[in-house]
Amino acid sequence: MNDVLDIFRTLADPTRLRILALLRQMELSVGELAQVLGQSQPRVSRHIKILADARLIDRRKEGSWVFLALGDPARLDPIFAAIDAWSVDQGDHWGLADVARLAAVRADRAAAAERYFESQAANWDAVRSLHVPEAEVEAAMARALGQRPLGRLVDIGTGTGRMLELFGARAQSALGVDRSPEMLRLARAKLADRGVDLRQGDMYALPLDSGSADTVILHQVLHYAQQPALAIAEAARLLAPSGVFCIVDFAAHDHEELRSRDAHARLGFDDDQIARWFAAAGLDGGAVDSLPGDVLTVKLWLGRRPAAIKDLAA
Structure with a gap:
């Protein structure tokens, strides 16, 4: 009581x-x-x-x-x-005003991030390599994903398409989604002969059907997310039974300058956060690798969509 x-x-x-x-x-x-x-x-x-x-x-x-x-x-x-x-159906005065001001906060965040991405598009791969060497991260991703066929691969926030370039050959089909037209323009130039599909879209509302992917990658994207739990839930929505979701991002840190200098919305993530968001999205899994760098540590988290009942019985 x-x-x-x-x-x-x-x-x-x-x-x-x-x-x-x-x-x-x-x-x-x-x-x-x-x-x-x-x-x-x-x-x-x-x-x-x-x-x-x-x-x-x-x-x-x-x-x-x-x-x-x-x-x-x-x-x-x-x-x-x-x-x-x-x-009441029509809402109260304060509630309606709050919703309008919240939309302005979201717009400010999105505009700042978009300005940064547009300014960095031409040297995006170099920006990503400033921390742990990218070759080390990519090798860890290959280990985490294992030798199994990747099936229908979706790379969210594909940027210049490096993940599709790296893993597309192992997939039945490969599709990259990014909000930035400039990033997609560079990805199309890089991947012109790779047979991949590229689409413009928002990570919170992906232009794809539920259950349409067997492997989903979110590589160095989540720290830009205004709503990381929602981004994870939307990515998980794409997974078919037994599908795998690989997140690569920074471990929690306190380098405040990355907010203003590099438009980071979040200063990394801890394992418990990701595990809670996986569970809320109906996924099993958690951290699978940790790659310390001079300044930042890169972490890999793997989530799995449980197999359907008919798969378990087989």
Whole structure:
């Protein structure tokens, strides 16, 4: 009973209800949340502490930023069911204004990333090689994927098409998706005679059918994602039973300068984060390799779509 009272006391404030509603849409930093709410960071931080103490939200520090996400779904689902049942169809004034300002935050993030990608397209492969030598990363990927046929291969955020160049010959079909037309132009020039397919698309809404891939690669892309959990869920949607999802990205670090210099949205990831996101997307798996560099460590995580019942019985 005391736990129930704590939850209702916590939610007896319109700002804290607004914070929960915003975090249902996407993870936000404290600064972004203050921007959307139109309140000072100290004031927003007090509300965040109350929500975190009630175990309704989680806080995660990345460098000098703190990112906020919803807490345990088992704790929050009944709350959101009640809120949704009691809400009026047309929404309230503050809710509509928050949605509009949140869209502006998303647009600012996307525009900054797109400017960076356009400026770096011509030397993208060189940019990627600034950390652990790319040959070492590619060898680790080959080990992780094993000798099995890759089937229908999809490379999300394909950039200049290096993953398709490397693994396309082992696949029944190979397709790369990228949001940047300039990146795709360079990939088409590089892969003109490889028989691969290239499409423009967003990693949060891929132009592909569910279950249409046997192998999905997300190579050095996730740290640019505004919503990494959503990007993983969307990639996992593509996997057929027994399909494999390979993520290559940085281990968690504190090199804050990468946000402004290289448009990184996230300062790497830890194994528990990826494992939770895999589980939420219906995948088994976790970390399979770690490649320390002079500054950053590259990690490989492998997720698998469980086999269908008929496959298990065979």
